[in-house]
Amino acid sequence: MNLRLLALARGVHDLRSLDAERPGGLPVAVWHGLLTEDRVDLAPFRQPGSDRWRSGSGLPLGPLAALQLHTTNANPLIEGKSHSPLCRHAHERAVVAGDDLLTVADLMARTDFDWCNKCGGHAVRRLTCSQxxxxxxxxxxxxxxxxxxxxxxxxxxxxxTVSARLEELAAWQPVDGEQWCSSDSWQWQDTIRELRHKAGRSHAATGPGAPAS
Structure with missing residues (x-):
């Protein structure tokens, strides 16, 4: 029964319409199938910086731009930290009608969130195959x-080794019929061309014929 409910619920665009506070709502196991408590590492999509360990690569969000995040509070004017609907501080109640819905694009554009340190402040909707x-x-x-x-x-x-890996990545395409935006595709390929050039220079600088330092 839970698998059938999960299959049906996955087709719902806005999970808030399923309102966990309604009588006869979805079982907790189904909510855990719809959402993940794992945090999404967005380092590749941040802009480059001077600290190479924290610096991003400036990659396009691509299919991840529309990835949904659910939080109890995305309004900085409302007092209190934001929690995942699955966080114990939110009583693990799952998504309700009054929760806030964000996308990864929204998340990258703002810095005013007050996230819960335990749960990260939001729950991520499980990724599609392309995402x-x-x-x-x-x-x-x-x-x-x-x-x-x-x-x-x-x-x-x-x-x-780098060339072989970049060849594989250059051929990346969505795997479930989603569109690969032309501007995102261009930016992706431009990064790959840059890394091919950098790999070639690195090989020339450190290869057998390179001058001793």
């Missing part, structure tokens, strides 16, 4: 950039 695939691809690309920016020659920054 999960892109999230993993973006983290792979971000890791390549971070390693190349580090300037240390390792097997992971070998020119042929």
């Amino acid at each position: 999960l695939s892109y999230y993993r691809a973006a983290h792979r690309l971000h890791d390549i950039k971070r390693r190349l920016d580090g300037g240390t020659r390792t097997p992971d920054t070998d020119s042929s």
Whole structure:
């Protein structure tokens, strides 16, 4: 029964319409199938900075831009921290009609949230196939950039290894029929071209024919 309810609920655009406070609402297990308490690491999508360990890669949000986040309070003018609807501080009540709905794009555009330290302040709707695939691809690309920016020659920054990985990432496409926005695709490919060039320069600088320091 729970699996059937989960399949039906996944098709609902706004989970607040399912209002967990209504009589006969969804079982808790179904809510845990709709939402995840894991925090989304948005480092690849932040802008580059001077601290290479905290710096982002400026990647486009792509399919993640519309990823939904549910929170008990997204209004900075209302006193009190924001909680995930699954947080014990929110009595693990799941999503109700009065909760706030945000997207990852909203999250990246604002800095005025007062998040709960325990739950992170929101629950993320479980990713679609394309969102999960892109999230993993973006983290792979971000890791390549971070390693190349580090300037240390390792097997992971070998020119042929990096080239092979970048070829795979250059071919990324949505896997469930979603559209890959042309501007996002261009930005993605531009980052890959930049990293190919950087990998080539790094190989030339550290290769057998490089001048001794």
